[in-house]
Amino acid sequence: MNSTCPYCGVGCGVCVTSQGNHQATVTGDPHHPANAGRLCVKGAALGETLTPQGRLLTAQVNGQPVSLDAALDAAAAGLRAVIDQYGPQAVAFYGSGQLLTEDYYVANKLMKGYIGAANIDTNSRLCMASAVVGYKRALGADAVPCCYDDLEQADLVLLVGSNAAWAHPVVWQRLMQAKQQRPAMRIVVIDPRRTASCDQADLHLPLRPGSDAALLSGLLHWLAQQDGLDSSMLPHLNGVSETLAAAAQWDVARVAETCDLTEQQVTHFFRLFSQHDRVLTLWCMGINQSTTGSDNNQAILNLHLLTGKIGRAGCGPFSLTGQPNAMGGREVGGLANQLAAHMNFTDEDCDRVQRFWRSPAMARQPGLTALDLFSAIAEGEVKAVWIMGTNPAVSMPEGNRVAQALAACPLVIVSDVMAQTDTSAFADILLPAQGWGEKNGTVTNSERRISRQRAFAAAPGDTRPDWWLLAQVAQRLGFREGFNWQHPSEIFCEHAALSGFENGGQRAFDISGLAQLSQAEWDALRPVQWPVNAAHPQGCARLFGDRRFFHPDGKARLLVPATPALTRRDAAYPLLMNSGRVRDQWHTMTRTGLVPRLMQHCDEPFVALHPADAAQYGVTEGGLARVQSVQGWISARVRTDAGMRRGELFVPMHWNRQFSQQSHVDMLVAARACPFSGQPALKQTPVRILSLAVSWQGWLWQRGIERPAGLRYWSRVPYPAAQRYAVAGDGLPQVWLAEHVDLSGLDLQLATGSGNDYRLLAWRDGELQLAFYAGSMLPSIDSAFVAAVFADAPQDAAGRHSVLAGQAMQRSAAGRIICSCMGVGEQTILQAVAQGCRTTQALGRKLKCGTQCGSCIPELKQLLLSDVVVEE
CATH class of the missing domain: 3.40.50.740 (Rossmann fold)
Known part of the structure; x- marks a missing residue:
């Protein structure tokens, strides 16, 4: 059975082999033009989401x-x-x-x-609302001009506000393959954070959040001065003089100051753009989720229209959709x-x-x-x-x-x-x-x-x-x-008929060529790009090659982007918080949160910040912190990251009350929006951070999903036979356990140490029901080993003692999962490095990591460069 992945807007085709009883094997469809058989780890794990749980x-x-x-x-x-x-x-x-x-x-x-x-x-x-406004204002229609084939044909690819390596992994892998085949291709990442997408970038511009339009307007002015505009496009454009006059205020010095870049970085980028004919700009939420989101889009569109880099192979403005059917919703007026x-x-x-x-x-x-x-x-x-x-x-x-x-x-x-x-x-x-x-x-x-x-x-x-x-x-x-x-199928045909009703070529969206499909034809429909009509009966890969746009006069419209509105911080809220996706999760985790292996890469809500900021604000790597804004507060585990700009934080968007006590990031975000699109500004929130003071931390394993009470912090990760909670509280851990967990009727096995060190197992009929490991610091345990015990408990005393220790006596822990596709952990990778695997290819041959979706390759490279001691 052929179908389509229900995650991001890449729209990958999948082949499904149903195995009954809520089980299926899912592989990439080699014949689907969006992915040609590739899948990210989320798509590959779709069969594991088919659970009645x-x-x-x-x-x-x-x-x-x-x-x-x-x-x-x-x-x-x-x-x-x-x-x-x-x-x-x-x-x-x-x-x-x-x-x-x-x-x-x-x-x-x-x-x-x-x-x-x-x-x-x-x-x-x-x-996508800001992208919709941008396309409609500039092109006269919500019509993305490009296609994925442009990834292989571009000479220069700009990723603006997009961590495609994690948010759109199949697009990223397709781009990486193209770069490998054509090493002269150049990639520029424009993003405040150093993300996984910077791994293969020829240039990373860590600009100040919200300053994108200044950078792009400055580029436009520089091109105008360097004879870098396409004069043949000018008859097809309105608003040229006003737009170029406004861009003239953005000289290199002002761009550098506004974007917090050096003049050398800015000039290097400008020259790269001018040296390549086929330029493809990919952008995502870093552009859209802003109070100036529509104008950020306009700056991108102005640039492509005035340079003529639109409607041709390998170039154009290409927004990457976040959801599987955001565009379909726009087609029907959603x-x-x-x-x-x-x-x-x-x-x-x-x-x-x-x-x-x-x-x-x-x-x-x-x-x-x-x-x-x-x-x-x-x-x-x-x-x-x-x-x-x-x-x-x-x-x-x-x-x-x-x-x-x-x-x-x-x-x-x-x-x-x-x-x-x-x-x-x-x-x-x-x-x-x-x-x-x-x-x-x-x-x-x-x-x-x-x-x-x-x-x-x-x-x-x-x-x-x-x-x-x-x-x-x-x-x-x-x-x-x-x-x-x-x-x-009847609904689809009605929808298709409406798209062509009294259209006459005035509206870009027209799939009237599909309006007469029979149910059997609809069932067998192959992927096709709209428009699909009398003029394009087999669909249309690229738009605007004829330089005819969908405004009444047939011309595109340039508009002057607003001056970037840079978010102000003050002494009370001195940091700027960004949010976004992590590699293996999706939206609010209602699907991906069911799959144990998708929870292993990032298994807790976290806050990432520069190590110097961590020292300044008194939070430590692996510790717990509270992040506060005017709207509220969340708690999360601290990660230090030298790829962060000073004064900025990153918190993932996925966690919610089903998986953590107080960690869903959007409760911190003010209800501000772009005035033209209504799209919320989810990316730039003034916050402060402080250490979350707790007396003890621990791991609580139990078979049920009952949320623990009486804690300062908890977050949950599912395993096949149990749920693992990271927990933290005040007082003594054994007192908390006695007050909030019902242990009646269970056989208890416990060990106590000094202070807050405390461990307890609870058995019933030889089956482990609960495991609790606590200490002043978060105890080190082998989660894979404990999870396996819940599925198949040891029967001898020595085995039970190992469970109390949280470590198998003769087993090396794999560590944090790096490659979710193949289940390869950090310690396993470091051991292979120590044994002579010095490249990602060598690691792939030995361990298979990085050989499937490829999303873990940037992290594999970081481990190859690290000085982490391998645990023997």
Whole structure:
């Protein structure tokens, strides 16, 4: 069975061999043009996410299990009551880039065309909204010009605000292969942090956060002075003189000062750009998640338009999408400020969509975008919200305020695959949705390529597709005629027909060539890039090669980017916090957090900072720290990193209350956004850091997932037969254990030492039920060994004594997992280095590390250079 990976916007094809009983083998599809068989470790581990553990299988109303029909009746009745009393503007939907295009289409049609309000937004607002504004303002359409083949054909690749090595590993590996085959290719990474993506970069520019537009505007001015613009493009552009006049203020000296770079670094970069004809710019959240996100995008687009580096092989402005179907959601109008098929809220477009849908109550103005939506819930203006497949209580800025708003909202409907998330805790109605492998539909990746996600697993319990749940509620609201599809292929064909309806080449998005697909043809649909219409029946790889754009006059528009708004710090909050992904995790971990091997690379929430800053603020490597902003505080493990700029921190975005006590980073972030896109500024938050004082730290292993109480800190990692908690508290560890953990009926084996050193095992019928290791510092144990004991307990006294020690008597610990694909640990790698493996290739031959997705190669190189002592 061929399908598509449900993680990032690369949109990798996968081959799935179902093995029944919630098991499947997943490999890369060698024939899919996005990845040609490559997969990152998350994609390769998809089969391990097909577990019934934690699934929402039965509908609930007010916390009680009910039939699915009863829950759908309650949802429709609740929505109808709010609409009748307060009007349609009191209702909102909040969707997800995890939804399939067919799901998104139904939600958008119901909200905008039948309920009659545009209050449907999505977590794609947090991801791509600024890129959408940039493309629309400059090109006249939300139309990415490039394709992945450009990676192989570029001479110079710029990565701006993107750690592609971790966030888009398959794109990164494709780029690395291209560089290996064409060593003359140059790569520039523009990022405040030295990330894994700097490993193969020819130049890293560690610029001041938020100063990107100054750098790019300065480049534009420098090119104008050096005769580096493409004069043949000028007739196809509006706003040239104004844009170049504004760029003239950014000479090399001012750029260097603003970006906190040397003039030599700036000039080197400018010369590199001017020396290469085929330049590809890849960017991601470091550009988008800013109060000037739309203008940051504009600076990139200005540069490519004025130099003519667009619409040709190997060059162009190429935004990397964060989610698997953020683009598909944009196609059907999943954002509150757009209509379906990339139409807008003009009278003409509203009339066109209403006539096509034959809808009774068409929304005529944009709705509430994400930040405003949750503010409206908090203020009581929105009385009912339906949240689909996402976790805003974790991912939205000011997470505590979002949680309070949901707690006070009269009607919260949540459709999800998981029973317990930070958001589902506030649901009045829970609807069990189908997950990847169970649902059937399409997604669109970063290069406009539509691919199929296919169902191969039986849907468990009462789970249903999101489109079906929406359609059932719509029918109960009295809208049967518009929502009576029997199969998702019918929804797709309606969506495709709308894209071509009264289009005439005026709208970039047009897949009308797919509108007449039969169900069998839709089932067999191969990946294809839009537009797909009479002019491009087989799709279209690149756009704008004819230099015709989608503004009414056919020209592209240059706009002057705003002066960078650099976040101010003060004595109370002297540090600047950034956030982002780690290699093996995804969003809020509701899928990847189920897979033990994906939790081994980064197994705790952490805060990274420069070693000199750690010394200045009194925190130590491996210790615990509290990070505070005006909005709140989190706790995390300290990591020192010489690749950080002084005065800055990095905290990963993934952890939540299911996996840690107080560590979801977005509760620290203020609800600030780009005024044009509404995209939150998640990257630059003033904070302070201080040591988290605790009396003891330890490891608590138990079979259940019950959250420990009475602690200063905890975080959880799943293992096949147990859960491992890193814990820390006040007083004595044995007192905490006695007060908060029920050990009745268990056979206890304990060891005590001086001070806070304390160890205890609890057995029942020869099976280990609980293990506790505590000390003044975090004890050193072999987690893989302890996990194995929970699966297969030793029967002799010597074996049990080893468990109490937390180390096997005749076993060398592998250490922290570096290569998740092959399960190779740090100590194993260092031992191989000591035995003569001096290159990543040699390590790959001996241990297989780095031979699969390749994401661990930068860390392997760091270990090859390290002076770490190998444990024998």
